[in-house]
Amino acid sequence: MHAGVVYALLAALLFGASTPFAKTLVGQMPPVALAGVLYLGSGIGLLACYAARAVIKRNARDKPVALTRHDLPWFAGAVAAGGVAGPLLLMAGLSTVSASSASLLLNMEGVLTSMLAWFVFKENFDRRIFIGMLLIVAAGLMLSWEQAPASGLPWGAIAIAGACLCWGIDNNLTRKVSASDPLQIAGIKGLVAGSVNLAIGLALGGAMPEAQTVLLAAVVGFCGYGLSLVLFVLALRHLGTARTGAYFSAAPFAGAALSLLTLGEVPGALFWIAAALMGGGIWLHLTESHAHEHEHLPMSHAHMHSHDEHHQHEHDFEWDGAEPHAHAHAHAPLRHSHPHYPDIHHRHDH
Template sequence: MHKGVVYALLAAALFGASTPFAKTLVGQVAPVGLAGMLYLGSGLGLLACIAVRALSTDAKPTGLTRSDLPWLAGAIAAGGIAGPVLLMIGLSLTAASTASLLLNMEGVLTSMLAWFVFRENFDRRIFIGMLLIVAAGALLSWEQAPAFGVPWGALAIIGACLCWGVDNNLTRKVSASDALQIACAKGLVAGSVNLGIAFAMGFRLPAPGTAALAGLVGFGGYGLSLVMFVLALRHLGTARTGAYFSAAPFVGAAISLLMLRETPGALFWIAAALMGAGIWLHLTERHEHEHLHEPLYHAHAHSHDEHHQHEHDFEWDGVEPHSHPHEHEPLRHSHPHYPDIHHRHEH
């Protein structure tokens, strides 16, 4: 299996598992405060990982550059601040199993933005898969709609998904840089801002055990998951990563049914079948054609494969993967590929 797919599925599993655990904390912690604690937990946990990496290896990953900062700032504002708050509000109004499947809308909205705003390529098979996922999300919203009024819980969760869709597309712009550094910066900044807003609204820290649990859930579901997601963006592009990430809600829904003993209705299972069919279409996609690589100069972790046949202007010890600025010569060839950081060509 392509390593980008593995990264995306690991990101999905970690994030999906966090939803029912976050649901158990919603009644104990105010939504804005909980969002801050989850993200700050992810940032602090990843900061510890960076410290351990620095002590255990001499390798220097590709760090963020000044040109990366505007993209990262926009991603943090959308996905790290607005998105989690909307999700916590939605979880307070929606069953965890339904909320987990509604989170599939993140993949749909991520892909729509990637295709029509950021001009990433797609085909009919991927588009049909997204239509099935959209239909499933509509069914879930309809199922939990009140007799009168607006299904605010579902709308809040879909709003969170839109924020993360913006976040994912902006993060793709910096995905060649160190994934740990990107995810750590998001967690620390978003967590601090959200907690600051919460304290200004009168928030008080919960019991130490509750705070520790929130931090642990955030480290796994937001921190490690985001590291895997950034790596997947690097290898798959935004839309395909969003498609594979659509497996996340099924992990969350399964845990919700077992842990919280929720009893979903018939529409839940119909929606699950539609989403499963949509994900299957994405997983079985194959994209291959002759394409031209334009000259490109960038830096990222790489091994000397067919796309990296360059000389070194420094003494190299032969260890791979390694990271340094390098230049790609023009190359025309054909092979199965995704719109990764080396395949952002026109069609």
């Protein structure tokens, strides 16, 4: 299986499993403060991982490439949308929506991520991918209808859809910096977003619960937000935004299954119909194959790589043959044909 697919599915599994755990914590602290603790837990945990790696690989050439000044505008937008606004809307939605339905509603993130990638950032797609997304959209609308109150609007479902839009923006902006160190990207986002959300929560009069609850929330955040985001960034590097979003649509199934097993929720008929539609949409994405003759234009960048067919270059330093390694390198013009995704080397027109 392609490495990018593995990264995306693992990211989906971790994030999906975190939703029912977050649901159990909603009543124990204010939603804004909970969002802060979840992200702060991810940031602190990843900071520890980053420090440990820096010690272990102090002089190694296989260290990932750090963020550059050119990356900062894209990264700042990603943090604001996905690290601050998204979690706030999700916690607000979880206060009124069941955990299993909320888990499946989160499939909208993949849909909105892909829509932005296709129509705003001009990433390629075909009929098969489009039909798969239509199935996922239909399933999300069914869940929203199931959550509709007797009168008024389903604000909980709308809030979760808003969170998905924020993460869709985040995902597309993060793709711009996905060649950089994913541990650094996810760690900074967690620290910034967590600090902002926690400060807002405390300013609004929220009180911190007992230490055991805070620790549990931090662990959930580290696994479901921190490690998941590291894997998601790696998937963006290999698959592009829309495909990563599609594979990540598997996340709600993990969350829904865990909710049914641990929280004792009993879903209605619409839940199962929606689940079948979403499963069909994900299957269409998983079975996609894309190959054609394409041209690589001259390009210079830096990222972790091995000397495959896309990396045939000389080194301006003494190289001991170790792979993978990271350094700035130039790509010469190249024309060939092979199955590929819109990864960091295949962002061409069709």
